[in-house]
Amino acid sequence: MSSSISRPRKTTGKVLLEFLGSMNLAITLLVALAIASIIGTVLQQNLPYPEYVMQFGPYWFELFERLGLYDVYSAWWFMIILGFLLVSTSVCVYRNAPGMLREMRQFRTRTQERSLRALRNSHEWRGRGEPEAVVAAAREALTQDGYRVRSKAEPDRHLVAGMRGASNRLGYLFTHLAIVVICIGGLIDGNIGLKFKEMSGRLQVETRDILARDVPAESRLAAGESSAFRGNVTIPEGARAGLVFLNIRDGYVIQELPFDIEVKEFRIRRYPNGEPSSYESDLVIHDPQLDEPLHRTIKVNHPLIHRGYAIYQASFADGGSRVAMNVVPLSGTGEPAPIEGRVERDPIPLQTSAGQVRVELVDFQPLNVFPVQEGRGIQRDFVDFGPSVVFRLRDARGMAREYLNYVNPVEQDGRLFFLSGVRSEIPGDEFRYLHLPVGPDGTLDRFLSYRARLGNPAQVADIAEQHARSTIAAANMTDLSVLDNITASMTRLVGLFNSGGFDAVVNFVRETVPEERHEDVTNAYFKVLESILQAVYLDVLDDEGVDLRAGVPEAEAWFFEDAVNAITALSRYGADVYMQVTDYEHREATGLQIARAPGQNIVYFGSLMLIVGIFLMFYVAHRRVWLLVRRQGDGEVSVLLAGSDNRHQREFAREFERLRQRVDARLTDLVGPAEETTRNPGQPAPHTAPRTPERTE
Numbered sequence: 001m002s003s004s005i006s007r008p009r010k011t012t013g014k015v016l017l018e019f020l021g022s023m024n025l026a027i028t029l030l031v032a033l034a035i036a037s038i039i040g041t042v043l044q045q046n047l048p049y050p051e052y053v054m055q056f057g058p059y060w061f062e063l064f065e066r067l068g069l070y071d072v073y074s075a076w077w078f079m080i081i082l083g084f085l086l087v088s089t090s091v092c093v094y095r096n097a098p099g100m101l102r103e104m105r106q107f108r109t110r111t112q113e114r115s116l117r118a119l120r121n122s123h124e125w126r127g128r129g130e131p132e133a134v135v136a137a138a139r140e141a142l143t144q145d146g147y148r149v150r151s152k153a154e155p156d157r158h159l160v161a162g163m164r165g166a167s168n169r170l171g172y173l174f175t176h177l178a179i180v181v182i183c184i185g186g187l188i189d190g191n192i193g194l195k196f197k198e199m200s201g202r203l204q205v206e207t208r209d210i211l212a213r214d215v216p217a218e219s220r221l222a223a224g225e226s227s228a229f230r231g232n233v234t235i236p237e238g239a240r241a242g243l244v245f246l247n248i249r250d251g252y253v254i255q256e257l258p259f260d261i262e263v264k265e266f267r268i269r270r271y272p273n274g275e276p277s278s279y280e281s282d283l284v285i286h287d288p289q290l291d292e293p294l295h296r297t298i299k300v301n302h303p304l305i306h307r308g309y310a311i312y313q314a315s316f317a318d319g320g321s322r323v324a325m326n327v328v329p330l331s332g333t334g335e336p337a338p339i340e341g342r343v344e345r346d347p348i349p350l351q352t353s354a355g356q357v358r359v360e361l362v363d364f365q366p367l368n369v370f371p372v373q374e375g376r377g378i379q380r381d382f383v384d385f386g387p388s389v390v391f392r393l394r395d396a397r398g399m400a401r402e403y404l405n406y407v408n409p410v411e412q413d414g415r416l417f418f419l420s421g422v423r424s425e426i427p428g429d430e431f432r433y434l435h436l437p438v439g440p441d442g443t444l445d446r447f448l449s450y451r452a453r454l455g456n457p458a459q460v461a462d463i464a465e466q467h468a469r470s471t472i473a474a475a476n477m478t479d480l481s482v483l484d485n486i487t488a489s490m491t492r493l494v495g496l497f498n499s500g501g502f503d504a505v506v507n508f509v510r511e512t513v514p515e516e517r518h519e520d521v522t523n524a525y526f527k528v529l530e531s532i533l534q535a536v537y538l539d540v541l542d543d544e545g546v547d548l549r550a551g552v553p554e555a556e557a558w559f560f561e562d563a564v565n566a567i568t569a570l571s572r573y574g575a576d577v578y579m580q581v582t583d584y585e586h587r588e589a590t591g592l593q594i595a596r597a598p599g600q601n602i603v604y605f606g607s608l609m610l611i612v613g614i615f616l617m618f619y620v621a622h623r624r625v626w627l628l629v630r631r632q633g634d635g636e637v638s639v640l641l642a643g644s645d646n647r648h649q650r651e652f653a654r655e656f657e658r659l660r661q662r663v664d665a666r667l668t669d670l671v672g673p674a675e676e677t678t679r680n681p682g683q684p685a686p687h688t689a690p691r692t693p694e695r696t697e
Helices: 012-020 023-042 047-067 069-074 078-106 113-117 133-143 165-190 191-201 445-454 457-474 480-512 515-542 555-572 600-619 649-671
Strands: 121-128 146-154 155-165 227-238 238-250 251-268 276-286 293-300 302-305 309-318 322-329 339-340 348-352 355-365 371-375 380-383 388-394 400-406 410-412 417-423 431-437 577-585 587-597 623-633 636-645 674-678
Touching: 012 078, 012 417, 023 069, 023 078, 023 251, 047 069, 047 322, 069 078, 078 146, 078 165, 078 191, 113 623, 133 155, 133 276, 133 623, 133 636, 133 649, 165 191, 165 600, 227 251, 227 309, 227 649, 251 587, 276 302, 276 309, 293 309, 309 355, 339 348, 339 355, 371 587, 388 457, 388 577, 400 577, 431 445, 431 555, 445 457, 445 480, 445 515, 445 555, 457 480, 457 515, 480 515, 480 555, 623 649, 636 649
Parallel strands: none
Antiparallel strands: 121 636, 121 674, 146 155, 155 623, 227 238, 227 587, 238 251, 251 276, 276 293, 302 309, 309 587, 322 339, 322 577, 348 355, 355 388, 371 380, 388 400, 400 417, 410 417, 417 431, 623 636
């Protein structure tokens, strides 16, 4: 007859608890959080999406966007991992905390002798004496060494149990509870409520570039509606605002504040290279809960904390500078038209030869400091190019180009130019600069006069005819029948050049001349074109009264070359007007980052618990010692001292030796000459018994 014992089948709930409280799951979740934190640290978070497109390209941008890497700490998968870690750690605490607390309170006074003898650290005395006196001496020795003791008397033996460092077990509990507390704080600051509002359709992300007052109600959050957030707002000097913009993916929502922030003054200090060294803002907080406005100055790394809202000095920008400009036709004909506007305000309508456009003032910089090379040495200096304005010209189709114009002429290679950079709205596109040469009077009048004369067919024809006659006479030619052909060819070449520079001439040759003759004809056309361009330029100089009897002065020769290069570049400039700044009034704006993190203090408390728990685990050792006194008969007693440490074995071996000597000194007078039996702490027990005392039921 045979019988089998089957183990009880585990319930689904117990299996689930074991899985959630398993070490493998906890380690996996911690590794996932560590990887996510590294990504969130390396990859700058919550930038405008065009910057990510420019940095990674369309493919990787879309992939990273789907993974939520641009806002890692609020991503749905990060919140799920955090939630699972919270549940897993809570289950672990639930399963292990009762046993650890019992372990801290139990002195194990029912430990068997064979278990004590199996310990790595033990010592035994034999002699004559009274067990009660031995027990009293042992208790006194252990108490003086910092142990809490309990004793138990039985008919044939007395057991004294000592314990020290039981708070080591609290270290395990504190570290696990700290993770729970930190996860709770992280979930609170993760703004789960905002995500639920968006998923339910109660909150719509605004993607249009509109004024704050025009943002609809479904893209706004009332004050106190969001438990945690971190947003930005730019406030000009003298203005006030009671809201912040929260970046969400490719758009934003507006978070209302329970108070208004007024900027009285913004100050910035710079290094010699133009980089800001420090900046600060004088703020006034207008709060209905305050009897009077609160005046404070904030600067970088020194925020203002008001009602749980942290106000940081984050950046600075233009606050709506007033800019007056003359719209100068680059054709050289017509009078400049004055316009005036403010940065980031309503666009300015403008009629050009290409049609109606809108001028959008984007930014104004009062100084632009760049490093320059001093000769051939390695020493570098810094030069301020002066103020600059950035604006867009947007046509009726909505297409725009962005321009950067410097207010003052800039010196390059000993000559002065008005610089105007242009780029498309494609992310990553760099400015390409147009260099307009400055005349001897410090203006563009000579260049515009030269440009206008090249654009006048009648004047060009007269100059071309005079130049052709001079050429024919110099060649001693008597047949003037070719005069009209030469004049017409020169006029046509100037017209091509005036419309598109040298590139237009090259394209004309490619379209009208066989391929095998392209190079020869192009070189010939360039020689003829250069001669007539010089003739037109000399005519401009003659009208200015420049003395040309000794030849063309070097400065005027350089101006001619620069003017020809500028006209060639005009075909790629994208505008037939030049916006020349005539006046400006600079206005600063401070960039504030405002954050509300109610879970922050919870995280701080959890971090403190984690520090305390780690300290208890690594620097507090849970040590136990036992002293067993047994009556042997005929007045003899045996005394067995044993101890264990859950972490620091070598250190405990030295402490056990000191304890043995202290107990030995007290027992010598009680048991008389004794036979000692000592186990070397470095050697294992002679029989296979557990190293920690077992309990008896």
